[in-house]
Amino acid sequence: xxxxxxxxxxxxxxxxxxxxxxxxxxxxxxxxxxxxxxxxxxxxxxxxxxxxxxxxxxxxxxxxxxxxxxxxxxxxxxxxxxxxxxxxxxxxxxxxxxxxxxxxxxxxxxxxxxxxxxxxxxxxxxxxxxxxxxxxxxxxxxxxxxxxxxxxxxx
Numbered sequence: 001x002x003x004x005x006x007x008x009x010x011x012x013x014x015x016x017x018x019x020x021x022x023x024x025x026x027x028x029x030x031x032x033x034x035x036x037x038x039x040x041x042x043x044x045x046x047x048x049x050x051x052x053x054x055x056x057x058x059x060x061x062x063x064x065x066x067x068x069x070x071x072x073x074x075x076x077x078x079x080x081x082x083x084x085x086x087x088x089x090x091x092x093x094x095x096x097x098x099x100x101x102x103x104x105x106x107x108x109x110x111x112x113x114x115x116x117x118x119x120x121x122x123x124x125x126x127x128x129x130x131x132x133x134x135x136x137x138x139x140x141x142x143x144x145x146x147x148x149x150x151x152x153x154x155x
Contacts, residue, residue: 021121025118025121029113029116032113033113034106035106040063041077041082042110043063044070044073044074044083045077045082045103045106045107047059047063048099048103049099052098053096053097053098054096054097055095055096056070056071056095059074059097080102082100082102082106083097083100083103084103
């Protein structure tokens with residue numbers, strides 16, 4: 001990448017290319033998990049995993065969706081055995097969502113595959129380049145967090 005004004009169009013183009021490659025590597029891991037799930041289903045599983053239990057409404061909010069669409073998404077995840085629905089102990093009208101045993105297994109497999117894919121690319125880099133990448137990503141993460149951007153695992 002060029003050493004120039006960090007906000008120049010050329011540098012931003014280089015960054016977009018690097019981030020694009022990272023997204024391709026990141027996405028490859030979803031191709032090898034079983035059962036197959038869509039990106040939106042995987043994202044829902046990741047969100048549910050961050051909570052011991054979450055309401056359908058809260059999940060819809062975190063996904064930026066509406067409850068009816070999220071409910072259909074959860075129907076498919078439940079039918080696949082990846083999600084469990086139960087009435088809330090405090091409010092029987094409220095539906096609580098939890099990962100099933102198979103849902104937790106699928107996310108573990110996804111994370112292992114994703115780490116293996118990243119490790120493969122990092123192994124092709126020089127130690128100096130890996131260090132620079134980690135330093136740069138750490139600084140990027142700190143700046144994003146300082147700006148109040150979400151601090152959550154993407155799917």
